Amino acid sequence: IGSSALMIWKGLMVVTGSESPIVVVLSGSMEPAFHRGDLLFLTNRIEDPIRVGEIVVFRIEGREIPIVHRVLKIHEKQNGDIKFLTKGDNNAVDDRGLYKRGQHWLEKKDVVGRARGFVPYIGIVTILMNDYPKFKYAVLFLLGLFVLVHRE
Amino acid sequence: LRKNVEDFTGPRERSDLGFVTFDITADILNGKNDFIFDWNVKQLFLYLSAEYSTKNNALNQVVLWDKIMLRGDNPRLFLKDMKSKYFFFDDGNGLKGNRNVTLTLSWNVVPNAGILPLVTGSGHVSVPFPDTYETTKSY
Numbered sequence: 001i002g003s004s005a006l007m008i009w010k011g012l013m014v015v016t017g018s019e020s021p022i023v024v025v026l027s028g029s030m031e032p033a034f035h036r037g038d039l040l041f042l043t044n045r046i047e048d049p050i051r052v053g054e055i056v057v058f059r060i061e062g063r064e065i066p067i068v069h070r071v072l073k074i075h076e077k078q079n080g081d082i083k084f085l086t087k088g089d090n091n092a093v094d095d096r097g098l099y100k101r102g103q104h105w106l107e108k109k110d111v112v113g114r115a116r117g118f119v120p121y122i123g124i125v126t127i128l129m130n131d132y133p134k135f136k137y138a139v140l141f142l143l144g145l146f147v148l149v150h151r152e
Numbered sequence: 153l154r155k156n157v158e159d160f161t162g163p164r165e166r167s168d169l170g171f172v173t174f175d176i177t178a179d180i181l182n183g184k185n186d187f188i189f190d191w192n193v194k195q196l197f198l199y200l201s202a203e204y205s206t207k208n209n210a211l212n213q214v215v216l217w218d219k220i221m222l223r224g225d226n227p228r229l230f231l232k233d234m235k236s237k238y239f240f241f242d243d244g245n246g247l248k249g250n251r252n253v254t255l256t257l258s259w260n261v262v263p264n265a266g267i268l269p270l271v272t273g274s275g276h277v278s279v280p281f282p283d284t285y286e287t288t289k290s291y
Contacts, residue, residue, distance in 0.1 A: 032195060032220065033262040052201050052213040053258050053270050070197070070260075075243040076211040083243075089197060089220065094238075117267045 021113070023057055024126050025068055029088030030055070037124030040068060042113025050074060050082055050108070055115035058086065061100055066112050069095060075105075083107055168247035170240035170281060172216060173233055174200070178257060178273060180227040187227045188261070196221040197260040198229075200236075202279070204253040206246025214240055216255070249283040 025038040042057055052074055057066045069086040072094055076082040083105035087094040096104060129136035180188045180196065199218040206212060216236035257273040
């Protein structure tokens with residue numbers, strides 16, 4: 001099962017153009033639309049223009065954790081260079097306070113992908129695995145058992 | 153969909169700041185002309201955005217106001233004398249004298265599970281900004 005799962009994952013990466021075609025929502029900043037543990041499906045096709053209202057997943061330079069928020073403002077030049085501002089639906093203020101020091105806008109390079117679809121709850125498994133190592137070992141152990149038992 | 157607006161620009165040293173008040177009368181329908189809330193529509197994220205071009209930027213879009221509508225809420229909007237929720241700053245001085253600022257109402261459909269479409273409502277309103285800055289109006 002391991003190699004076919006990997007192939008599907010790589011295939012998804014190619015089709016969606018995103019390095020992370022699926023992400024788990026980690027915070028409540030987009031409630032009531034998304035909750036911690038929801039799974040988001042992303043695309044990141046360069047041809048898709050960034051427009052207000054879209055839900056983008058972005059990374060702030062130097063930080064690992066991607067953030068899922070909505071585009072509030074865009075200013076795009078004739079040549080396609082764009083700078084934009086984001087805000088979580090459940091936050092009172094926009095994200096400028098989250099950006100790097102001196103950074104006022106996000107750019108295309110900060111974008112991991114655009115949220116196109118979602119499934120609730122499923123991602124809670126990865127959050128539990130992260131927060132409770134014993135749970136992670138139990139899951140890995142069970143997976144290992146499963147593979148052993150079903151080896152052909 | 154009908155919007156009435158009154159607007160003016162405040163003087164700022166670096167960027168134009170626009171002030172818009174508006175009314176919104178709208179029925180939010182789905183593609184089949186039924187009211188939008190059905191078994192798989194959990195909520196709508198509605199937003200009123202202004203779109204315009206300036207010397208500095210070929211395309212600008214600014215969300216002025218937004219609202220979350222949950223299934224069970226009334227899909228008919230009847231809002232009057234609304235002020236923008238967010239500051240309408242331009243990236244420069246492109247609002248002064250801009251005759252081509254268009255306001256549109258759009259919404260993001262959030263299902264219980266599935267695709268997240270963005271829909272733009274039919275009907276938009278053009279908001280011409282005056283050629284001079286307003287120094288006396290209070291907002």
